[in-house]
Amino acid sequence: MNDQFFSGLNPEQQDAVSTTDGPLLVLAGPGSGKTRVITHRISYLISQLSIDSQNILAVTFTNRAANEIKERINNMIMSRDAFNLRCGTFHSFCVYILRQHGNFIGLNQNFVIYDDSDQLQVINESLKELQIDHKRFPPRSLLASISKHKSNLLSYEVLSGASKNFYDEIVSRVYESYQKTLNSNSALDFDDLLMKAVQLLQNSQEIQEYYSGRYEHLMIDEFQDTNIAQYTLMRLLGKKHENICVVGDPNQSIYSWRNADIRNIFSFQNDYPNAKVIHLSQNYRSTQNILDAASKLISTNDTNIINKLWTNNGIGESLIIDEGYSEKEEAEKIIHEIERLVKVEKYKWDQCAIMYRVNAQSRVIEEACLSNKIPYKIVGGIKFYSRKEIRDVISYLKVVANPDDDLSIGRIINVPTRGIGSTSYNKIVDFAQTNNKTIYQTISEYNSIEELQELIGLTRRAATSLNIFSNLLQQLISDSKDRTPAEIIEKIIVDVGYQTFLQQDETNGLDRLENVMELKGLAIQLKETEEITSMTEYLDRIALVSDIDGLDTNENSITLITLHQSKGLEFPVVFIAGMEEGLLPHIRSMDDPVQLEEERRLCYVGITRAEKLLYLLRAYKRYGFGQGSQTSIPSRFLTDISELNIQSLEKTNSYSITPKTVFDPNTLHEEREDTAQVLDPIEIGTKVIHKSFGEGIVLLCTESGNDFVVDVHFSSTGKKKLLMSLANLEISKKSK
DNA sequence: CGCCGTACGGTTTTT
């Protein structure tokens, strides 16, 4: 029976699956069957050792990975039992225990989760209050510092008075104000989810006893990307049984910027001296050529933990490195090569992936897909939840779930416009603050127009509007008790008048309404598929699961994805675009050797996603952030692997592969005449055509660096200032 | 109070 169970696993993998007593550290290279080990291990525990599946906790890095594991296990053991397995991210697990037992540490059970932009808004408000210049202390950087403290489980109380320098002092002050705002709004940010969960297990004897024995077996995937808070949580959860299996690859650690701490791997060995260590180094995914490139690249890192990759898959095709003149040509080359692979080599669209360092790169590639009619999907990057209309509706939902959320109330109090402007709003906030109440408490307590006028000092008009708003909220909140999220969204659209409000926007109103309808559609879908019926469940789900799945699964299309998100995936054909200094490695990481090594690991992750074919592309010229296009230097990562067997694409229409091209990154790029890029000033009075504004007349044209600023009067929209290199103005034939 | 205009700034990666 066991023989059958282990068939298809190599001895190390078998060892990793069946070592189920005590701590286990699995150090596994890319493509070594990590997920396989985890799924087999869980199945082994359930089917061979008769462990009840609800006593197993498996932690993954993304929800996508969790779903994959669940699905595979369902297929393996075909029992409803597998359904009880708790498998998901640390964050989702924390939400789960906090919703159940958060009250033990005084947490409001209806807490809402704040996302990145909520956090920034709170920081900005804190800066105003503390009179800190947001230019000298950029909110993003303050937020990163605060987040770092939180990941290390440092509260502002602990921190206060310990500042070593002025910046630290500012951080700790902002941290305090920020945290107090979150607390009074009953809101948790992503770091709080972990921090409060740790607090819960540490501070409540009762809870600690329960949870430290609750899970007989603990499994953590992508262990190299856990932070201190997560590590602490692991220690607490595994305290009684110590059956903790962690799987990771130090060379794939790419989230230190999110406070992941690679030292967790060493801590594990220190904290569990009896831990067994298993190495998995055989690669089942890629060809030897691809692995050689990966090994060569990663061996350039000083902190590389040597883990020579090997495979029985054979040498495979050579790597292909090539250059486009511009990022546009880079994209065209990729797309044409994919077309060739599909037509000639019989690959399928969904076997091909294009990876890049920053989301912004996806746009040109997307355009190339559109113009060549190539089916594609973009993973992540879609800022669905950051659209105004979506944020508005979600703010309503958050308030319904947790009326204490002042931030969300502030967002909706005058949306749709109902006559409560900033002066009135400030009066309300001041009044609420001096009386130590939340906004909702204030407006529902003093719920007559007269009271609002007298106590808060509002005008009659504002007080009337506020009274209506207050009643509206109370109605929504009481309605939500026996209604589904979808029904509440419908109420917001119709009864609250959000639809009418959107219809005033003549240009995008319909699109925006459609987005809101999609949000409602998601609520309906989640009710059917995951039985999500309460508002908190719905909001938790939206906050925790970033990718809108179900939208593009099973679709036969190529994949556009950032290198970070590609972790854990594999594709027969992988293209990495933008192999340039400043992009990969990213300019913000180039002056710090530690960050530079992480960039190299990131590239390593990308390379090792490829099964059969790997293409590394760069552009000779690329549009910079400032203006105009700039020539770029080939990435040092190309130089790292330049001695290997490498070919390039032939510059014919079909871009077929040239055999035996010797590669030298420094001679690869060709100087070429600027063709369309030469900019000439346009004479005043010239008639021009713009893609979206239509016809117009040039009023003024002034030089600005390598570029020109053109003032145009359009018949459609009037006067506009445009940057010539970006505007794509076409000179109308009618003018002389 | 609400609308419209202009000025400005911003781009790493994400649970």
Place this chain on the structure above:
DNA sequence: CCGTACGGCG
């Protein structure tokens, strides 16, 4: 280029 923030006017 694009979205947001803020100031002035009706």
